[in-house]
Amino acid sequence: MVVFGSLISLSGLLILLFRTAPLGGLSSSVAGWVLLALGVVFAGLGVLRNRRKRARNSPGPVGNPIQRLKALPRLWKAWRSGNYPELPRSQVVLWAAALVYLVSPIDVLPEFLPVIGVADDAGVVVWLLSTLSLASGSYLRWEKDHRDTGRGIESP
Numbered sequence: 314m315v316v317f318g319s320l321i322s323l324s325g326l327l328i329l330l331f332r333t334a335p336l337g338g339l340s341s342s343v344a345g346w347v348l349l350a351l352g353v354v355f356a357g358l359g360v361l362r363n364r365r366k367r368a369r370n371s372p373g374p375v376g377n378p379i380q381r382l383k384a385l386p387r388l389w390k391a392w393r394s395g396n397y398p399e400l401p402r403s404q405v406v407l408w409a410a411a412l413v414y415l416v417s418p419i420d421v422l423p424e425f426l427p428v429i430g431v432a433d434d435a436g437v438v439v440w441l442l443s444t445l446s447l448a449s450g451s452y453l454r455w456e457k458d459h460r461d462t463g464r465g466i467e468s469p
Contacts, residue, residue, distance in 0.1 A: 374450020
């Protein structure tokens with residue numbers, strides 16, 4: 314959420330600095346200030362969420378991005394077979410909805426609006442990638458904790 318907020322703030326700042334024509338009926342200064350404020354709010358909420366997670370001292374996800382990417386098919390297979398119950402069905406439904414939203418021609422903010430038009434898609438992409446990374450990192454932790462040494466299965 315911090316990255317998403319930063320991108321939204323940067324979009325607002327760029328609109329304030331370089332755009333003079335109105336954006337979808339709004340003056341560029343109003344659109345820029347609104348995006349800047351929204352970005353700061355999202356980034357602040359992300360920082361608070363990260364601090365709260367660290368305060369709980371729960372074990373975090375493991376693995377670098379390549380290991381997490383390689384773990385996604387195993388995560389899917391384990392979840393489908395029922396061996397990995399820690400991934401809620403609602404999370405998988407949200408991922409599917411995000412993919413459908415990204416490929417569908419219908420958008421909350423139309424693409425013809427400069428900068429703002431791609432902000433909703435960028436937000437969905439950032440959310441999708443971050444939650445997939447977090448879930449695969451958590452799966453790697455679960456896989457490491459539940460490895461079956463009797464069968465020779467080792468953690469990645």
